[in-house]
Structures are given as structure tokens and as C-alpha cells.
Amino acid sequence: MAEFSFPLDARPTLDGTDIAIGGNRIVARTDLALVSVATPLGGDAALTRALQDGLGLALPAPTLSTIAGEMRAIRTAPDQLLLAFPHPTPDARGVIDAKLGNTGYTTDQTDAWVILEASGPDTLAALERLCPLDVHTFEVGGSGRSMMEHMGALIIRTGPHAFWLMSASSSAGSFLHAVETSFRNVVTV
């Protein structure tokens, strides 16, 4: 143990953000851990099996995400996944490693992203002002990386009127401002 005692409290980006705009809501999901998994060259089958056996997850197609229990797998690159799951302590990577063994290269990405859960009746209209992807035809569970107001973004439709909007944590303030402005610009009440 360190000889100097100091409470090292976690302060996740935008922790506590919960904004109501009309009937819509923007919440920062700071309860989720993120771990990326890269597929070793030639190891697709092994990783697919390990995901299934270890986590009960199907390998998502490139524009989709899959769910097992509280864990969601999102395809972020041809040979890369992102796993999102509730996990309070900073050892998420170890949790995944324990399940996948050496079938994938894992990296803790929890603090690299901010996740805004945007929901409500004006969500699609708000996203029209923000996202070049066709949010209307986006299926529930669908995912895509694009950009919003010059910031790289990962978008996942989690329900008919609910999306996760993810972006880099260092510019989280700008990202929240962009999302919030979009809602304020379209909200009718």
C-alpha cells in the first residue's frame, strides 16, 4: 500500500448529467465500463466462440450491436469490437480477459468515451440536426461511427426513441453542448 493516504475518488466525465428538454432526456451513462477487443489475425473463429462461450454474445455484424444480459457488443472496426457493461471498478479489462482468454487483444476504453443516452419524442428530429447517418431507418440495435459537429461519434439505437451517443471524453463538454443544442433547436414545448 502507498505510504501516503489520499482518497482517489473517481470523477467520470459529465457524471451526474441528467437534462430534461421538453419530454426528452439526456443522461450521461457513467455506470458503464468499455473494453475494446481486437481480433487477432486469423483468430476470428476463436474469438467468435469465446464471445459466445464466455459472454453469451454473438459477434455483431459491422452495423449492428448484440446484447447478452447487461452487456452490449458493438462493432467499431472490421477487426474490433467494443463491449459496454455496467461495472463500477477500474478493472473491466481484467474481467473480459478472464472470459476471453487470449482470443482477443483487449484495451480498457471506459474513460476514453462519454456515453450520452438521449431519449424522448424529439430524439429523431434532434439527431437530424447532428448526425449524417439516416437515423430514421436505423434499426434498434444498429450502430455506426460518424461525426457530429466535427467530433467523432459512435451512435447506437437502443430503442425506438432512444440512442446512445458516444464521443471522446476530453471533448465531452462540447459534445454535450452539441447534443443539447440539437434538442433545444427542435423541441416544440
Add this chain to the structure above:
Amino acid sequence: MTQPFRIDGGQIDRSETLKFQWNDRWLSGHPGDTLASALLANGVRLVGRSFKYHRPRGIFSAGSEEPNALVQLRKGAAQEPNTRATVAELYDGLYATSQNHRGSLEWDLLAANDLLSPFLSAGFYYKTFMWPKAFWERLYEPMIRAAAGLGRLSKRADPDSYDHGYLHCDLLIIGAGPAGLAAALAAGRAGARVILADEDFRMGGRLNAETHEVAGKPGADWARDAVAELATIDNVRLMPRTTVYGAYDHGIYGALERKTDHLASSDSKPRQVLWRVYSKRALLTAGATERSIAFGNNDRPGVMLAGAVRAYANRFGVAPGKRVAVFTNNDDGLRTASDLRSKGIEVTAILDARKGETVTNTKGRKAVRSITTGAGATIPVDCLAVSGGWSPNVHLTCHHRGRPVWRDDIAAFVPGDGLPPGMRVAGAANGTMTLAHALRDGHDTATQIAADLGHHASTGIPPSASDDPTAISAFWHVTASPARAWVDLQNDVTTKDIKQSHQEGFRAVEHLKRYTTLGMATDQGKTANVLGLAIMAEAAGKSIPETGTTIFRPPYTPVPIGAFAGRARGKDFRPTRLTPSHTWAVENGADFVEAGMWLRAQWFRKPGEKGWRDSVDREVIQTRKSVGICDVTTLGKVDIQGRDAAEFLNRVYSNAFLKLPVGKVRYGLMLREDGMVYDDGTTARLGETHYVMTTTTANAVLVFRNLEFARQCLWPDLDVHLISTTDAWAQFAVAGPKSRALLQKVVDDLDLSNEAFPFMACTECTVFGGTPARLFRISFSGELAYEVAVPARYGDAMIRGLMAAGEEFGVVPYGTEALGVMRIEKGHVAGNELNGQTTALSIGLGGMVSKKKDAIGSKLSERPALAREDGLRLVGLRPVDKTRDLIAGAHFLVPGDPADMAHDQGWLTSVAYSPELGHSIGLGFLKNGHTRMGEVLRAYSPVRGGDMEVEVCSSHHIDPEGVRQRG
């Protein structure tokens, strides 16, 4: 507040009265009015002054093609110049003023220009303001600038906000006239995802302005019902007040939606939205625009397009005059007479050019009072309706360089080849000039498109309508006119200017445009271009097809710059990135600097410090004496994993990486393929297949891009994987002789002694009782130093914990300035030195380009000119007179040599005041520098007025042997 010219009928809501101000006079109108129709209803004829001659001008059209009635709308910061009164929707409290006059609109002092018109013809500026040369900047330009332009900007920040947006559809229908509505109904019923956009606030196009019947009811009623049906179809999106202004690649269209321009207040919502529309197909149903005929004094207020006269009478319930004459070359013009008569308006004459009847001149100072016919009769009128035929709105068909083709039968250009892929054209825009045909054309084309896209549901049948003839006989100008005859009203181009252009050799249409300004400015010659071309063709003795036409570029109508900017204004211009210790830094007096998108602490101001140098000197001294902490999170971090990660690193770094052991860090140098230095940083090996690379802050994105290129394109079968972890970890440099003692208090169960954790060691560990961390023993300051990283969410607590643990050592936070001072003292290169023109050899790292392997850039770094022994080398510099400050950018000269580039010896790249040495120090590039230690040179900066003697020394101003960092 009576409206003396208001008549019955029209699509305005008389139940409500709107008050508005015109040149500070209160007038009234109704919902459904434009500013133009309301002004006409109030008998206002004179609305502005022309561009060049300051001639009195009135409302000419009833749409976006308006060349004359440009006004300033709103006041204060929201003032908008050059707004077309014909498209400005009336709202309660609207404030508008006329523009382009000195003194009042009625008594414009610059109207004298009209008397000078013989001297102001085409090419006047080019010919007149040539000589003497010295007059140009001081006299001509200010004079021309003062006189030029129409409206005036408020010169204040735009108070409105603007937005961008993205829409996707199967079919974008541009224009909601009869063809567009029929098309939208067909495609919408078929099940296609349709966007129907129209620039007008009321859909229906000419149906609203004419008295035609459709499906057995008045056209305007059919349009209203069609819109109502479309509104019930889920897969149809109706976008009134939306101008599709440009056709871009692959079915992308630009559209401007005016959200709140028709409201007194935007209620803090964006005023306009610039949409990027992604369409699978597009159907242009933009209709046609009427053009005029050139005859003497055809620009007086009261001379209007015949179609506009009908629009005001039929749609807006306004009589454009009480005694109206009609001058036409086609049947459409004749409709005007019958429509007006049915409204009880007196039609005093119909002059049909097809029968040889013409108007040669008009009279009336501020509005037309009479016309003179070709037969010599003078007829009193207060309005003359002119129709020279209709020009299909082919603009968007030209945006991919498509060239319109001429059709003699309708005397107009229609879309030719080279349409934007996926675009079709229907209705009047395609030269289909009769109503029944246009409806059928729109319906059938949309049905085909929908089927083509797999939507086969029934589309119904096209509505019935009459096919009135439009027989036209081309007639362009009245040659017998005794006075100037206007072609382009907005730019004051007359028939004489066009003939002169021809005489002076500017005969190609593109030259004609530039020489006379025909077709420029806000209206882009919508009512003038064809007329001008025809007159040019006549002058050249050629046909119109032989003469050709200018083509159109976006935008179709003006788009405010604010709409293009969208939200990207002020601090929203780009994202702001904050480091994990930002809040703490704010609390502790930091001044911030923008480094790319990052805000970084520059220094931490203490009470009593007079300037930044005091703070920086203190931070440097205390760090070198004891310990300092700097947030270095902004450095790019790349997680590199894979069986071939070592091999990969060995190929992207110029120095060897194959044998870096686990638990060690190595400095790495990256070259560009041309051999120049690209970036540098450190890479740590955390495990057998796991590395963490750091890059400079500035190049983080670019290096990642290049690494992905190498991985995917150059060596696709290496097992190596990249992911950025820049934001995932909060990283702090802890530097200074007490850094070990400080960190020893912080890490859990880890021996930091020099033996156990030597220079360039690294490890994963935990801190403060279990929080995961990474520790690297690396030094940028030259001191005993470490970098410690924790997950970013602990960054705020970590800086507080480190500061608390360091209190007994007098720990200081330091910013980027102190970081810069210490790296210059130590002789480490940074952006100033790595400017893309330097080689490894020139920065003293020639040994880091391994000859034993192939890495990016290694081959071309061997080129003789780059490898020459007497080339530029990095050296240290200090002033001979230690009390003086070096000047960055100064060039070196051998004392006594002339100060010119032929004798240039190199330059100073970085300078700083070294608190440790007590004088100014610098780094620089010097020819053959490594052999010139101790030489005294002249450092000369004519730009900054600096001239002093400097002594060449080692670039390592302090601790050249590196004892401290290894201690």
C-alpha cells in the same frame, strides 16, 4: 391604414391585419402577403434605386427572381440588406427600408449618375480607373467602394442562430407547382420516401397565381387539397420555405429552410437550417421564370412581368394598377388582360408583338404614367404588364456542367445532357409549358422513379386540366425605341451595353457577362439572361444556339453566410478538449493556451507575481530544485497489440525496436517517407504483445492515420492492432530531484530505487491503495523524472493527491511554458525544430536511423543532400552580452559578412530565459554547426529589429551528460 389597391379574392387572410413599417411609415397587410404585395396594396410603387444609375425602381416580379425590389429588412444587428420584397413574408411589426440612395428614396442625390450615363456604360471602370496608377489605392478604390453595393450591413454580430441538418430520401422533388405536387402524390402513394421542397411559403406554384382549373376545381384549391393529402402520408415530408440551392455529387442536394424569417421573433430557435439532403433520385419541377422585353425606359416602377401582375391580382388580392396595359409576345400575356378584367381592373391596351404592335417608350418620373406605342400613340397607364415568354428553371440541371439546349418552339432553353446523375426534370422546368401536360409529366415521371426504386403501390391517375396554348413568337427588343432599353434591371445593363460589348470584342457569352455584369448579383439574371443572349446573338448575326449560354452554379438564390457557418461560431467554432486536471488547474490560477483543440495550463499564477515570467521562472527553479508536476495527457497515446507489434514498431520507427524488453521504454523517432523527421515520442513495452506509444500532441491524429495505413495497406498480414487511448488515461509528468521521493509515497508496494526502477523503466502498478496506474521513468526536462498515468476519471483526484503528497517537498505544478524552458535548457527538440525540413542528422540524432533495417523514411534519408556533413546542425546559442534576450527567428551571419541570404548561416528556432543559467538561451540550426562550438556569430533579425553577437554552444545547455535523469 387603408389599402387602396386591395381587391377581392386571393389567398390572404383578411380576418387578421398585420401592421408593418416601410421607410418608417406604418402600413398594413394580411397574413399571406409578401412585403411586395402589401406595398402594392398600399399603393407604394417606388421601392428602391437602381445599382448604377440610381434610377427609380419598383416591384417587377412576384418571386425569387426579383431584380429590383431589394430592401433592408429588420433593424439593428438583425438588419439584412438586399432582401427581395417579393419573397419576404409579411409579419406583424415587420420593419423595412429602401436602399441604395443618398438622401431620401424620392430625392436620391446619386440620381445624378443617370445624367452621366453616357460615360458609365459597359467597361467604364476598366477604362477609366486605370491611370494614373497612384490614384488607384487612395482615390478610385475608396470612391468606388463608397458608391458600390446596394444595402448596408449593420457591421454588428448576427444575433440569430443557424443550424445544419441531414435528411435522407428516395426522391427529392424540387418545386411544388402542378408538376411537383402531382409527382409527390404519385411517389408518395407508391410508398417512396419523398421530400417535397418549395421556396414559397404556400405550395402550389403558378396554380396559386393563375385561374386555371385542375380536376374540376380552381387550381389553388386543388393545390391546397393535394398538400393536405400529402401531409397525411407518413413517407412524405413537406418542406415549404425551403430552397434547394445546389446539386452536388451522388444525389446530395443543398437546401436552405427558412424557419423563422416569417416570424416577428425566432424565439431563440435557429432562424434558418442548411440541410444536406441525401437522395436516391431527384425530380426537378422548379417551373419557369418569365422574362421581359427590352424597350425604351422599360425600367420604370409600374412596368412589371405579366405573370407577376396576375399573381398579385389572383393570389394576393392586389391590383398592381388601376389602368393597365399589356405588352406580350405570347398567349400567356393575354391571360393577364382577361384575369384583370374579371377583377374589374381597366385594361387600356393590349400590344401583341406577334402582330407587330410594340411599346417604344414610357414616361413618368417615379412611376410609369404613360406608354408610347410603335404606332405613335400615347396611352396613359399606371402599370404595364410585359411578357417576353418563359424560361424553364434549368439551373440545377447545370450544376454538374450540363448545358441547356435551345428550343425554338417555346423560344427557351431546356435541360440538355449532363444532368446530375439521378436527376430528372418534369413540367415547365423541362419545357412542358401547358398545365395538363405538366401535371401528367410530373405524375408519370414520379411513378416511373418510384417503380424503379421498388415502390409499386398504385399512384392514382394524374388530375385533369386544360391545355391552353402558349403560342410564342420570339421577340426580344424594340429596336425603334428612342431611349435606353434595360435588359438586366439589377445591374443596369441596357441593350446598348450589350451591343458595345460585341463591338469591343467581348463576344463570347462568358465575356459578355463579365464585361457588362449581365446576370450577376442576387438574381443571377433570372429575368435577363436569355434576353441578353438573344440581343448578343442578333448583334453577332448568329442564332441563339450558336451563341450559347452561360451555365449556372450553386446557389440558386442567395444563401446567408451564417447558414453555411451553422453553429460553428465563437467558441463553438471547434470542439474544446480539456485535460483531466482542468478543474483543478482553474482553481489554482492557471492561464490556458490553446494547443490544437486542447486547453493546456500555460503557467500557474501565484499572488504577487507581476507577469508570466515570474510564474514560469518559479516553476522551472522549483522543479529543478525539488519537484514539479505537469499534466501531459494531451500527448497522443496509442495502444499497440499483436504478435507482430514489435516488428511493426521496428518498421515505423527509424531506430531499432525489436529488442525492447518488457518493462522498458524507448525513445522513438519517426520519419516521413521522404526522410524528414516527422514525429517523436516514447514507446513502452508493457507485455509480450502489448506496447503503448506516445506521440506529440500536435501529430496524434496524423500518426495514428499513418500507422493504420502501414498496418492495412503496407503489411496487411502483420498481426498488429491499434486503438487510441489518449483520452482514457490521465498522465502526469513528475520531474525533479524529489520526484522519486514523492512517487514512492504514492505507489503501492513498488521499489522506485534506481536499481529496481532505472531510467527508461516502465510498469503497470497501483497507486493510493489500489487504483490501477502505469509508471514510466522518462524525462523531457532532463531531471530525474517519471510519468504516471491513471484512468482519466481519477485524473482530478490524482493531481490533488500528488500535490498533497508533494507538499513536504514544496511541489509545484508547471505549465507548458516551463515545460518549454526546460526542454530548451536540455536541448530537446519540439515543434519549432521539427518543422518538416529537418533530418535526424540535423537534430543530432543521425545515429537513430538504423541502416540495418527498412523503416519508413530510412531509405530516402540517405540522399546525399540530406546526409551532407556540412549541412545544418542543431546547436545551442547564448548571447555574448548575457543581459540581452535572444530573438527567435534571427538569422546567423559571420560577423563582417553582408546581411543577405547568400551569406545566411542558419537561424534561431527556440529561445527562452533560463532561470538556472540566469540568461537567455536558444536552439538553432547552423551550417556545419557541430564543428563550430565557441564561434561568435551575428544574430540578425531585420523583422524584429534585433542584432547581437551570439556564441555557439552545445544544445544541451544544462547537464549535457544526462546525469540528473539517470540519477
Add this chain to the structure above:
Amino acid sequence: MIINHPLLGPRDAAEFTYPGDASLIHRPDGQTASEEEMHDYLHLRDNPAGTHRELWYHEQGDRSWLVVTRDTLTHEITDVALARDVARAEGRSR
């Protein structure tokens, strides 16, 4: 422009960066190539008025490098492939 990404479907070209000619894939080995060969690889490009094979990097997307076949006169895109697959097919490996 719109690039029909082989895995993701149509994407706005604004999500991509454009590094240029697809011949950049064919980097000579610096240990065996002559200086001239390396120079030509780095600097010499065809500038066709017509079909052009070029690299696009999906930087604001899935980080794929793509080889896009595009007509420089019309911007018509006739083929899009993952650059990694193209590189392998054209003989690059480790």
C-alpha cells in the same frame, strides 16, 4: 460525394480523409530498392482525366482504408474495396 463502404454501406465522403493514389500501397522495400525506385514511389503519380484508383481513409468511421475507383471527370465511383484486401490481392503480406 458518397462512398459505398463495403462493410457499412453508403457514407458521406466528409467522414473520410483523402490521401491519394492507391499506388501508395506498393511501397518498395527500402533495403533492396534503389533510391530512384523509392523516389518514384513517393513522388510520381498519374493524374488521369478519367478512372483513378485512390485511397480513402474512414477516419470518422471504422478506420478502414479503402481503395475507391473514381472517375475524376464525373466523380462516378465504380468500385470500393477494403484496402487491406486489395493489398493482399496485389501481393503484399508481411
